Amino acid sequence: MSLVAASFQASSESAIDPACRLGEAPLHETVAERGVLRCTLALRHAGVRDVAIRWELCGPAHAPLLIVAGGISATRHVAANEADASEGWWQSQASFLRRHRVLAIDWLCDGDGLDAPIDSADQADAIAAVLDALHLSKARAFVGASYGAMVGLQFAARHPRRLESLVAISGAHRPHPWASALRSVQRKIVELGELQCDDGHGLALARQLAMLSYRTPKEFAERFNAPVSLEGERAVCPAESYLEACGQRALTRFDATAYRRLSESIDLHRVEPEAVCVPLSVIAIDSDQLVPREDLAELSVRAPDAWLQVIASRYGHDAFLKETAAIAAALTAALDA
Amino acid sequence: MSLVAASFQASSESAIDPACRLGEAPLHETVAERGVLRCTLALRHAGVRDVAIRWELCGPAHAPLLIVAGGISATRHVAANEADASEGWWQSQASFLRRHRVLAIDWLCDGDGLDAPIDSADQADAIAAVLDALHLSKARAFVGASYGAMVGLQFAARHPRRLESLVAISGAHRPHPWASALRSVQRKIVELGELQCDDGHGLALARQLAMLSYRTPKEFAERFNAPVSLEGERAVCPAESYLEACGQRALTRFDATAYRRLSESIDLHRVEPEAVCVPLSVIAIDSDQLVPREDLAELSVRAPDAWLQVIASRYGHDAFLKETAAIAAALTAALDA
Numbered sequence: 184m185s186l187v188a189a190s191f192q193a194s195s196e197s198a199i200d201p202a203c204r205l206g207e208a209p210l211h212e213t214v215a216e217r218g219v220l221r222c223t224l225a226l227r228h229a230g231v232r233d234v235a236i237r238w239e240l241c242g243p244a245h246a247p248l249l250i251v252a253g254g255i256s257a258t259r260h261v262a263a264n265e266a267d268a269s270e271g272w273w274q275s276q277a278s279f280l281r282r283h284r285v286l287a288i289d290w291l292c293d294g295d296g297l298d299a300p301i302d303s304a305d306q307a308d309a310i311a312a313v314l315d316a317l318h319l320s321k322a323r324a325f326v327g328a329s330y331g332a333m334v335g336l337q338f339a340a341r342h343p344r345r346l347e348s349l350v351a352i353s354g355a356h357r358p359h360p361w362a363s364a365l366r367s368v369q370r371k372i373v374e375l376g377e378l379q380c381d382d383g384h385g386l387a388l389a390r391q392l393a394m395l396s397y398r399t400p401k402e403f404a405e406r407f408n409a410p411v412s413l414e415g416e417r418a419v420c421p422a423e424s425y426l427e428a429c430g431q432r433a434l435t436r437f438d439a440t441a442y443r444r445l446s447e448s449i450d451l452h453r454v455e456p457e458a459v460c461v462p463l464s465v466i467a468i469d470s471d472q473l474v475p476r477e478d479l480a481e482l483s484v485r486a487p488d489a490w491l492q493v494i495a496s497r498y499g500h501d502a503f504l505k506e507t508a509a510i511a512a513a514l515t516a517a518l519d520a
Numbered sequence: 521m522s523l524v525a526a527s528f529q530a531s532s533e534s535a536i537d538p539a540c541r542l543g544e545a546p547l548h549e550t551v552a553e554r555g556v557l558r559c560t561l562a563l564r565h566a567g568v569r570d571v572a573i574r575w576e577l578c579g580p581a582h583a584p585l586l587i588v589a590g591g592i593s594a595t596r597h598v599a600a601n602e603a604d605a606s607e608g609w610w611q612s613q614a615s616f617l618r619r620h621r622v623l624a625i626d627w628l629c630d631g632d633g634l635d636a637p638i639d640s641a642d643q644a645d646a647i648a649a650v651l652d653a654l655h656l657s658k659a660r661a662f663v664g665a666s667y668g669a670m671v672g673l674q675f676a677a678r679h680p681r682r683l684e685s686l687v688a689i690s691g692a693h694r695p696h697p698w699a700s701a702l703r704s705v706q707r708k709i710v711e712l713g714e715l716q717c718d719d720g721h722g723l724a725l726a727r728q729l730a731m732l733s734y735r736t737p738k739e740f741a742e743r744f745n746a747p748v749s750l751e752g753e754r755a756v757c758p759a760e761s762y763l764e765a766c767g768q769r770a771l772t773r774f775d776a777t778a779y780r781r782l783s784e785s786i787d788l789h790r791v792e793p794e795a796v797c798v799p800l801s802v803i804a805i806d807s808d809q810l811v812p813r814e815d816l817a818e819l820s821v822r823a824p825d826a827w828l829q830v831i832a833s834r835y836g837h838d839a840f841l842k843e844t845a846a847i848a849a850a851l852t853a854a855l856d857a
Contacts, residue, residue, distance in 0.1 A: 228750055300750055360744040361737035364759035366727050372709060375725060379716045388712060392705050392729070400698035400812060407697040411787040413565055413637055418784040422701035447755040450748040475737060 214268035215241040217259070220316050224308055228451070229299035234291060238313045241266070242284035247323035249283045250310055250338070250346070252331025253503075255445035256436055259287045273328075273505040279514055283323070288313060289489055292331075292444035293437075303330070303452040307338035314345055321345055324518055328352040328503040329474075330445070333452040336482075340458040350517045351457065352466040352503045352510070356485075357476040358458045362473040363450045365396055370446055373439050382439040387430030389442065394429045399470045399499035454483035463489035464517035466510070468502040470495075492516065525655035538682045552603035554580040561645055565788070566636035571628060575650045576729050578603070579621035586620045587647055587675070587683070589668025590840075591771055592782035596624040610665075612844040616851055619664055620660070623699055625650060627667075630774075640667070640789040644675035658682055661855055665689040665840040666811075667782070670789040673819075677795040686796065687854045689803040689840045689847070692815040693822075699810040702733055705782050719776040724767030726779065731766045736807045736836035752754045791810035793822035800826035801854035803847070805839040807832075811838070829853065 220236040237257035251261050253272050262280050273280065291300045291309055312321070312366035325346050327335030327492055332354020339349045358366075369389040376385015395403075407421040433442070463486045467479035476493055483491035494509045496502040557573040576596035588598050590609050599608035599617050610617065628646055629638045651657070662683050666670030669691020676686045677778035695703075706726040713722015732740075744759040760831045768778070813830055820828040831846045833839040840847055 269848055289800075300753055300755060358748070359737060359741060360757070360759060361732065361740035363748055363757040364740060364744065364763060365729075365732055367755075367757045367760050367761070368725065368732065371728075372712070373712055375709070375712055375716065375721060378718075378721075379712065381715075384712060389703065391708075392702075395698065395702055395705065400696060400809070403698035403701060404696060407701065410790055411695070411700055413788070416637055418637060418704075418787050420697070420700040420704045420787055422697060423704050426701060426705070449758055450749070450755050453747055472737070 184401045189419050194320065214243060215239065217266055220313050220469075221485045222312050222316070224305060224312065226305045227302040229297075229301065229305075232297065232299070234297065234309065234356050235295050236291070236309045236313055237295070238286065238359060239266070239288075240284065240286050240317065240319075242281075244284065246282065246284040248283050248319060248321075249280070250314075250322045250327075250335075251280070251285050251287045252325070252327040252334050253312075254329035254331065255290065255293075255442075255449065256433070257287075257290075257331060258293075259289045261276040261285050261287050273504070275504060276511060276514070280510045284311065286310075286319065286322070286350040287318075290441075290445055292448070294439045298440050298444065300451060301448045303333045303337045303448060303454070304341060306334040306448070307341050310334070310338060311342045311345060320348065324348045324350055326350045326352075326514065327354060329354050329500065330449055330452075333449065333454075333518075336454045336456075336459055337452070339461045339463070340454050346461055348462040348464065348518070348520075350466065350514060351479075351482070352513075353468055353471055353474045353479075355474055356459075356482050357478070359451045359473065359475060359478055362396065365392070365473075366446045366450055369393055370443050373443050374439055377439060378478055383434050386437060386439050386442055387427070387434055390433035390437075391426040391430045394426055396473050397499060397501045399472065399497055401470065402497045402499070405497070428473045456482050457487065459486045460488070462520070464520060466503075466513045466517070467491060468496050468506075469493055470497060470499045471502070473500045483509035490520065522549065524625075547855045551580060552576065552601035556604055557650050559649050559653070561642060561649065563641040563642045564636065566634075566642075567625055569634065569636070571646065572632050573628070573646045573650055574626040574632070575623065575654075576603070576625075577621065577623050577654065579618070581621065583619065583621040584733060585656060585658075586617070586622050586741060587651075587659045587662040587664075587672075588617070588622050589643075589647075589662070589664040589671050591631075591666035591668065592626075592627065592786065594627075594668060595630075595769070596626045598622050598624050610841070610853045612841060612847045613848060613851070615834050616848045623647075623650065623654075623656065625658070625784055625851065627778075629785070630778045635777050635781065637788060640674045640791070643671040643785070644678050647671070647675060648679045648682060648810045658684065661685045661687055663687045663689075663851065664705045666691050666837065667786055667789075670786065670791075673791045673793075673796055675797045676800070677791050680798050683798055685799040685801065685855070686856075687803065687851060688816075688819070689850075690805055690811045690837055692811055693796075693819050694790045694815070695787050696810065696812060696815055699733065700774045702785045702810075703731070703787055706730055707783055710776050714776060720771050723774060723776050723779055724764070724771055727770035727774075728763040728767045731763055731846060733810050734836060734838045736809065736834055738807065739834045741838070744835070769828070782803075793819050793826075794824065797825070799857070801857060802826055802828045803840075803850045803854070804828060805833050805836060805843075806830055807834060807836045808839070810837045827857065
């Protein structure tokens, strides 16, 4: 446990409804609270650092607590709630989430001023620090998807008494070497943009490439089957405007530093499956190019208490965001197991 | 037929052995000749242009003539010969090729000063112009791999009386939409480098990305399974030095214009399989990410006289360069069929 010191601050953005503050009984069935925990963490690669961990806690106090974590573009805002009516990154699972109390954080290095190599273990420790500060001793489950699943595996290995079970969707005990190589190219695109003093250009282009790995050739063949056209003297593929829109959207979400550091963090991740001793439910997508089902099968076999569900999808790695019904069913099965 | 005018010039680099010049009986079993054909072609997108087509013809005059064409990085130098002892791009098939007379060209737009949208149909017409100039009426077969297979399909559709059969390895009647999108990102990386006035930087990085699509996750998992390391403050993936070497090698092969135009040409390619009326032998690689076997199966089904062989390989799209024995066997079967 790398938590050196923690001081809980109810920030100005903290409680929406004073009656719903920590330690008091909720007035409503669903309540939401936000805050920033300023504390000191011993980071795996970057040493002891003061950090500011932005968290959001949503749902009635008596509901089973879930720690929820998504991909590198996910935030603490998982779904719309009383504190923030805007859609969350996992809005598609709002029905499932509504039956729980949900805790989530913004990733370390994501717009918090930290620019250092960050490990999935650091993110896990940050979540543990928030649990401490909120006096939440144990979660019913950690539900992680993509990078969030990697963080969940670290959390289970480092803080096994803080959770009853782990659900890992499309995230394994190590990055796949081909996927790591693809992310290294993405980071070099960001760096090429930085050289150009045009961070946004590089970042948007890196995100376009990332999208090609989040989805599948099959989906592209169905959506973008028109012939390539010539515009002036330049060939334009039918998927280009979609990819460019994805790239532009990333600019509203990330700065170049956050993107590079979180991308790097996926590649630095490595945990021994044997060290994940809580009951583990692994969910794999058959078409995932980044996290092949073979790697998730290996995780399931090597972890002491694990089982594997495989979902068929055309959406590849992004299926956790797109296959609403299948993911909800798999989550329910995982938590009922 | 878009050949407007052709004039054959035996350039200074043409015949190595005067006795082996066109129309004379060869002294040796294997002879080789090079030249540059300057002619005018009506290009599909770029209009009527004067072009310089660099060709190489190798093998005894009585041997069956093969037109051989490879990927966008292939050249007219297919294998080592008396004219040029350096290894060719298909040196691995030298044993198979030795039994034939082999004609190949350098692609239009590849270092010939042409900077315009180029179509696979233009390359096919360039090859037909060379056949005319060399008074070669008909080839035993056109053997094309990757982009060369696309050009072969165009050649068969446009010049069916110039060949007895076509062998298309890992190249289909259209680019796959996902692969086109990936190439569009590569071209944008090249453009980002050009903005930076550092063409080599962008080109090398684009080539790194291309390599990830030429090979497979399976091969990367076997070769680059070591953990990602931190060098200073930066994560370095085990595949990075390999990819960087591939990128640097591309700089000795391409300039940015050639790379962009030939990449674009793959995406502009489209031919109706029904228009390919010569006997067609299609060779697919089961692990090819760029040209999925499903697309080659569709080509085989729709073309009037076609059959399909599928090769299992860990090398994906690059299998035509790497699976020496399996490709040789498939080529022999195709030509014997």
